[in-house]
Amino acid sequence: MSGKTTFWARRRAAVQAEADAELRAVEEAEVLTHDEALAERDDAEVLEEMGLPDPAGMQKGDDFSAFMARDVPEHLRRQALRTLWRSNPVLACVDGLNEYDDDYRAAMLLNEPIKTAYQVGKGMTKHIEEMQRQADAKLAKDSAEEETEIEEEELIAEAREPDVTIVDSEEATPVSSVQEEQPTEPEAAAPTPRRMRFQFEEASA
Structure with missing residues (x-):
């Protein structure tokens, strides 16, 4: 299946995108008109009409999700969120791990170049x-x-090694001279080999 799209497919996608943009614009205009109308009224009347409690009197454990609805005015939603942050210190704890906490525009405000150890290609x-x-x-x-x-x-x-004196082999005393001379026994005489002798008697006439 080819990844290329036809002209009519692109045209239909563009028309759909335009329709979605117009719909979002109409919704945003309605919300803005609704907020302007509620801004002219008292907050107590608006809260009573929407069935919402006073955000300033809410405590930890209360349900703050009702203030996230689109019909709730923005200033009342912010009041409810501020009360939520104060009710639980853990939610307001900044651990410094959010990448959006840094101001990346600081480099644009400096008149001199930034010194860094980074080198292009290295x-x-x-x-x-x-x-x-x-x-x-x-x-x-x-x-x-x-x-x-x-x-x-x-x-x-x-x-730790002991001292060892090396003696020349010619001057060394043979071991046999050091040992005690023991008497030697006379060697036994070798036995004389015996020969067999045969005698023949002459027969009488």
């Missing part, structure tokens, strides 16, 4: 370089401490 280069420098310094420190520990261990090992 990003936050200075910040990254500083982090790399700290990482390299920590690595060098750890390496120096490790080398110092190795040297200390080698010194301790050398101090």
Whole structure:
């Protein structure tokens, strides 16, 4: 299915958008006329006519949703919201996590350029370089401490080793001379091999 739209489809969409815009304009005009008419009347009469309580006397736990209706005048809706914020301190607590709390127009009011660490095509280069420098310094420190520990261990090992004197093999006394000489028993004579002899008697005539 092709994603292209026909001329008549675009035309129908444009006509529908115009009709929706006209409808919203008529509704906004009606609301404005209604608000102007209610603004000339007393707030107590308006609240009584709409069946709403006095927003100034409402407390925590009351239903404030009725003031969010479109027919309620804007100033009465704001009074109800202010009472709601005061009734529950948690709702009025600003935690600073809302992105719309900052004033992004401050940069437009300055006469001098804003200094930032951001560089086009490189990003936050200075910040990254500083982090790399700290990482390299920590690595060098750890390496120096490790080398110092190795040297200390080698010194301790050398101090614990006994002194050993190396003697030349020619001057060394053979082990057999150190041991006590024990008497040797005479070796037994080797047995003489025996030979078989045969005698033949001559037969008498």
